Amino acid sequence: MARSTEWGALAALGLLVSLAAPAATPIDYVHSVTRARSARVDELKHPDGYLALTASGWLLPGVNTVGSAADNRFQIPDAPAHLGTLELDATGRVDLRLRDTHGITVDGKPVAVTSVLRTQGSSGKQQPTRVSFGSSYLYVVENGAQRGLRVKDNKARLRTHFPGFDYFSIDPSWRIEADWVPFLQPRTLKMAYVTGTESDTPIAGKAVFHRDGHTYELLPIDEDGRLFFVFSDRTAGKLTYGGARFLYAAAPKNGKVLLDFNLAQNPPCAITPHVVCPLAPPENRLKLSVTAGEKKFRGEHE
Known part of the structure; x- marks a missing residue:
């Protein structure tokens, strides 16, 4: 997920929102992202987790x-x-x-x-x-x-002694309301893993969003009623983990999906070598730099 600094005046925050055309941003947005970051770390440190x-x-x-x-x-x-x-x-x-x-x-x-x-x-x-x-x-x-x-x-x-994460600055413009486009015919997404194995996973539709005048698509997997996106972007291997990042979103509502890239997170295999993770499928390799969410993990395993 994402985490980082706070923005100054609410007026400036509102200007950023209008210029980037994201979803309507709650007034306490910075604090909600900070709380989500803290909750993620607490969850990671639970007994019997992958740490x-x-x-x-x-x-x-x-x-x-x-x-x-x-x-x-x-x-x-x-x-x-x-x-x-x-x-x-x-x-x-x-x-x-x-x-x-x-x-x-x-x-x-x-x-x-x-x-x-x-x-x-x-x-x-x-x-x-x-x-x-x-x-x-x-x-x-x-x-x-x-x-x-x-x-x-x-x-x-x-x-x-978990060292925590480094984050991009919290940027409300990366909280984006995407269009949900359901597939009329059943489709699958081929997921490849670092072990070389592959699996075909059913998918119900795609999220379509706009950024800087360009249109992008992401294909999610259903995970217990939530949408689970395995994606990469042009920061991969440099500022973020090379294999993929994860992003979760609530189920589509009224033809919309809220994509909050400030909550993009490292996969487990970026943190420990003892977990097998999927790679971002070609369909989810975005041709833009998503400067939001968790940066490359700089703990004991890099």
Whole structure:
């Protein structure tokens, strides 16, 4: 999302609004954006969020060794030197085989030497099996035919000492009321991920907006009733993260969609290397510089 400075007189703010023809701007707009920025950081720092990730990777078919020692396929901070193995079979099943069960629990209960690990499922609504050791825990995720390891520790430095974001100045002219153009026939948007995988996602329409005399379009994904835009622009790779930025908007109303680029945000993979993110599809690569929202993250992972 976006964050930055405050503008002076309300009269000057009103002038900026009229020149850029954005949506009508609330009087307390600067404060509302500042509050939204603060809320985003607070949400990121919640327990078990992606700031707690300390290790990750994709399982290979067969045996994958895990533990803190350097000779493991997956080196996990603060785990026993040789925790055990994760065995992936041809059906996608993952078996955990522990070298020693002392101090380890599965879903909060004492563990047997061998356990089958549940993923989040194809729907994403299943609770993955959690294997805990010390302040950390591991679990397995699925992405199509792939199975991946994720490890979290709520004492991870990125979570406990999150450095925050840099922002462009809050500019009301980037709060834009776009036209919503529904598609008469079903369409899909091809989303590519940094892992090289792709998926076709249904989309219902597009947002069309105007800036500096030019017309631009963005295609959103529906996410729990909200519109989710994965986009990039001419600041990408320079002032902002190169792969994409994210923007959320409320569902269309009366043929309009409110696009507030001051709330454009870094994707998780810009903050931690342990998250897989989508790349901006070609249709959403804007040929203008969106100087609003979060800038490139300058924390521990860049």
